[in-house]
Amino acid sequence: KKTRLQDTLRIGSIPADGIGKEVVPAAQLVVEAVGVPVKWISLDAGFEYFQRHGVALPQSTVDTLINSCDGALFGAVSSPSHRVEGYSSPIVALRKKLDLFANIRPVISSPHVPRSLPGINCVIVRENTECLYVKEEQLTTTASGHKVATATRRISQEASARIAKVAFDIAVQRAREFKRPGKVTIVHKANVLPITDGLFRETVLAVSKESAYKDIIVEEQLVDSCVYRTFIDPQSFDVLVAPNMYGDIISDGAAAVVGGLGLVPSANSGNNFVVAEPVHGSAPDIAGLNIANPIATIRAAGLMLQQLGHDKAARAIEAGIQESLRRGQTTKDLGGSESTHSAAEKIASHAVA
Numbered sequence: 001k002k003t004r005l006q007d008t009l010r011i012g013s014i015p016a017d018g019i020g021k022e023v024v025p026a027a028q029l030v031v032e033a034v035g036v037p038v039k040w041i042s043l044d045a046g047f048e049y050f051q052r053h054g055v056a057l058p059q060s061t062v063d064t065l066i067n068s069c070d071g072a073l074f075g076a077v078s079s080p081s082h083r084v085e086g087y088s089s090p091i092v093a094l095r096k097k098l099d100l101f102a103n104i105r106p107v108i109s110s111p112h113v114p115r116s117l118p119g120i121n122c123v124i125v126r127e128n129t130e131c132l133y134v135k136e137e138q139l140t141t142t143a144s145g146h147k148v149a150t151a152t153r154r155i156s157q158e159a160s161a162r163i164a165k166v167a168f169d170i171a172v173q174r175a176r177e178f179k180r181p182g183k184v185t186i187v188h189k190a191n192v193l194p195i196t197d198g199l200f201r202e203t204v205l206a207v208s209k210e211s212a213y214k215d216i217i218v219e220e221q222l223v224d225s226c227v228y229r230t231f232i233d234p235q236s237f238d239v240l241v242a243p244n245m246y247g248d249i250i251s252d253g254a255a256a257v258v259g260g261l262g263l264v265p266s267a268n269s270g271n272n273f274v275v276a277e278p279v280h281g282s283a284p285d286i287a288g289l290n291i292a293n294p295i296a297t298i299r300a301a302g303l304m305l306q307q308l309g310h311d312k313a314a315r316a317i318e319a320g321i322q323e324s325l326r327r328g329q330t331t332k333d334l335g336g337s338e339s340t341h342s343a344a345e346k347i348a349s350h351a352v353a
């Protein structure tokens with residue numbers, strides 16, 4: 001949505017489950033510190049909400065986002081690994097309902113994070129609406145009484161083309177910013193899945209031929225060897241574009257080489273709306289302890305502000321994070337002794353726009 005810089009942003013706050021309830025307020029604190037006028041609108045969703053009310057994504061949340069918000073900050077969701085009657089992942093549903101077709105995940109080395117490899121600066125562009133996440137699953141039983149489970153994996157030319165354009169536009173913009181040639185790596189498994197991944201591959205390659213992208217280097221990487229390369233040579237990536245599930249998997253792997261999931265943000269973007277969230281999940285093992293690393297969510301809030309035109313505030317937030325990391329004012333996962341809340345307060349104190 002178009003907003004003017006002086007306008008008060010109306011941002012949906014959807015902590016959802018587990019540590020989402022700790023990291024989202026921490027990020028709100030930092031956004032307020034950089035002086036962006038924001039009215040936060042608290043919204044419900046999540047598995048815990050489902051357990052109390054029988055619905056994971058209330059229609060009122062969707063309606064409020066569409067009618068009354070400029071963007072949203074989402075925490076995390078704890079969908080169980082077994083089937084629960086009437087339950088379906090609210091974040092997967094939200095991405096589809098708001099047509100947030102691009103999941104943009106920057107993965108960047110931090111010089112002051114001990115477990116971060118140096119020199120990594122890439123963006124994973126994950127298609128966000130189809131692939132196996134169309135969630136069309138079926139259970140049948142053979143004549144001999146054995147169960148067979150089947151899932152539809154939908155890849156369309158339309159969705160592949162629009163995610164390809166996002167990836168190439170980001171590569172063009174990064175080439176300009178970093179003053180070096182841009183590169184897009186197409187992640188697929190078309191050697192085994194020539195129809196579905198074949199369509200993704202050929203559609204992205206067709207987009208790459210557009211004149212606006214003539215200076216962008218194009219390469220392909222099978223998803224399995226992409227995982228390998230993420231661990232041995234992550235510095236060689238610029239922009240990666242992937243179908244939904246591959247993008248989901250490779251971004252957790254990429255988080256590992258820059259210091260962990262506590263650091264990596266994402267923005268679910270459509271043509272006129274953004275829902276930012278950390279890449280990590282709800283971490284039930286540490287939920288309620290006030291020790292979760294808030295940086296991924298604070299960075300997600302920065303991505304959201306950037307997409308809403310508040311570049312200066314977004315840069316101030318990243319500078320605040322870097323200063324906190326330099327001073328070792330971090331949560332336990334990064335070797336520090338800050339709580340979720342105090343880590344955010346420290347970042348806020350260094351992040352002056």
Ligand code: GGG
Binds near residue numbers: 076092279280281
């Ligand atoms: N903030 C991202 C997040 O919550 N990731 C976990 C995830 O995607 N889970 C899917 C689900 O629980 O429905």
